[in-house]
Amino acid sequence: MKRITLDFWVGVFVLIGIVCTIFLSLKVANIVSFNNYNKNTYTLYADFTNIGSLKNNAPVKVSGFTVGKISDISLDPQSYQAKVTMQIDNEYKFSSDSSAEILTTGLLGEQYIGLKSGADTETLQNGETISYTSSAMILEQLIGKFMTNMSSK
Amino acid sequence: MNKIISFIAKIGNPVTSFIIMLGAMFMLILQIIASIPYCLRRFHLVIKELFFSGVLSLVIISVSGWFVGMVLALQGYNTLQRFGSVSVLGSLVALSLLRELGPVLSAILFASRAGSGITAGIGLMKATEQLDAMQVMSVNPVSKVFAPKLLAGIIAVPILNVLFNTCGILGGHFVGVTLLGLNNGAFWSQMQDSVSFNYDIINSIIKSFIFGICITLLAVFHGVTSKATAEGISSATTKTVVHSALAVLALDFILTAFMF
Numbered sequence: 481m482k483r484i485t486l487d488f489w490v491g492v493f494v495l496i497g498i499v500c501t502i503f504l505s506l507k508v509a510n511i512v513s514f515n516n517y518n519k520n521t522y523t524l525y526a527d528f529t530n531i532g533s534l535k536n537n538a539p540v541k542v543s544g545f546t547v548g549k550i551s552d553i554s555l556d557p558q559s560y561q562a563k564v565t566m567q568i569d570n571e572y573k574f575s576s577d578s579s580a581e582i583l584t585t586g587l588l589g590e591q592y593i594g595l596k597s598g599a600d601t602e603t604l605q606n607g608e609t610i611s612y613t614s615s616a617m618i619l620e621q622l623i624g625k626f627m628t629n630m631s632s633k
Numbered sequence: 634m635n636k637i638i639s640f641i642a643k644i645g646n647p648v649t650s651f652i653i654m655l656g657a658m659f660m661l662i663l664q665i666i667a668s669i670p671y672c673l674r675r676f677h678l679v680i681k682e683l684f685f686s687g688v689l690s691l692v693i694i695s696v697s698g699w700f701v702g703m704v705l706a707l708q709g710y711n712t713l714q715r716f717g718s719v720s721v722l723g724s725l726v727a728l729s730l731l732r733e734l735g736p737v738l739s740a741i742l743f744a745s746r747a748g749s750g751i752t753a754g755i756g757l758m759k760a761t762e763q764l765d766a767m768q769v770m771s772v773n774p775v776s777k778v779f780a781p782k783l784l785a786g787i788i789a790v791p792i793l794n795v796l797f798n799t800c801g802i803l804g805g806h807f808v809g810v811t812l813l814g815l816n817n818g819a820f821w822s823q824m825q826d827s828v829s830f831n832y833d834i835i836n837s838i839i840k841s842f843i844f845g846i847c848i849t850l851l852a853v854f855h856g857v858t859s860k861a862t863a864e865g866i867s868s869a870t871t872k873t874v875v876h877s878a879l880a881v882l883a884l885d886f887i888l889t890a891f892m893f
Contacts, residue, residue, distance in 0.1 A: 481684075483677060489688045490680045496691070497792030500799040504834050508727055508802060510825035538826065585720070590826045 532616025755856025
């Protein structure tokens with residue numbers, strides 16, 4: 481076989497490898513989110529006593545509509561609460577008495593943060609913290625409560 | 634007394650031959666590593682090997698990847714349906730392909746498609762005394778024949794693994810979304826939520842890289858040490874496929890224990 485034909489086919493082979501790697505990293509692992517790419521965002525914080533199995537890059541939703549994503553989760557060494565950093569799209573503003581809760585899609589689905597807007601006319605600015613939070617629902621604690629209720633009856 | 638001696642001999646013979654095999658293999662590895670710079674200067678040798686071991690495996694890898702993905706999605710759907718959590722099908726397919734099935738199956742397919750070919754080729758060169766002829770002409774067969782095959786294997790197997798994973802995920806998507814009617818967005822978002830690039834995809838590529846080295850080394854070694862007869866070559870080819878399948882599965886366990 482001629483050398484140029486070999487080169488061509490090996491080139492095609494390598495190209496297929498590169499295309500597949502790009503597909504895996506972008507579409508499957510989502511290193512650059514297509515949806516939020518190049519959009520201007522601002523940062524909000526929320527402290528939770530228990531985040532359950534909330535992960536980085538989980539969506540932040542309002543009424544089921546995604547308005548941002550979680551960019552970082554860390555532990556506050558003073559209060560021992562989990563500090564969740566959220567990137568919210570600039571076009572959505574929330575009142576300063578908004579509340580955040582950790583919800584689950586379906587029984588075994590991914591966890592996300594649901595925001596509920598309050599009545600205040602002032603809005604949350606970049607870098608502010610949402611003060612009203614409710615933690616993730618932990619099944620064991622619910623069962624524990626249920627058991628103590630049952631036994632006290 | 635004689636019985637004891639013959640018993641010890643019975644144990645000792647396979648052990649010493651195993652150690653001799655390891656030693657010969659190690660020497661071969663050292664020789665191949667030493668001649669890699671030569672190969673990089675004459676890269677067309679590697680390209681020729683890449684064509685035979687990589688390009689010609691494209692069809693079998695993509696088709697089998699597609700079918701593995703479809704079967705995974707179908708079985709996963711049947712099982713997950715009982716628990717009412719069909720939505721995690723995307724991450725099930727992607728994680729099982731990326732972490733285990735992709736590297737292992739593409740490596741085993743590569744061993745049977747290309748590894749056996751490498752062994753048979755080298756065995757035949759040995760049987761027809763081409764290797765000796767090369768040495769007479771002061772051409773080193775290690776740098777001219779073995780090292781290009783090893784380099785080609787190292788390059789080809791990760792690419793084939795990535796292709797296998799991609800075809801598998803697309804096959805799973807075809808069954809899950811097109812045939813079984815899952816939500817397209819939920820399928821991808823569940824997948825993106827659970828697959829991480831550094832953890833899953835990089836480890837998958839590292840795994841297949843190691844498998845590629847292992848398979849081509851075994852194939853070259855069995856080719857070199859084959860008996861110069863028709864039966865010798867055929868048994869060496871069988872050994873290549875059997876040993877590389879075993880080595881890949883065992884290595885996979887060790888690598889998984891370290892990685893995940």
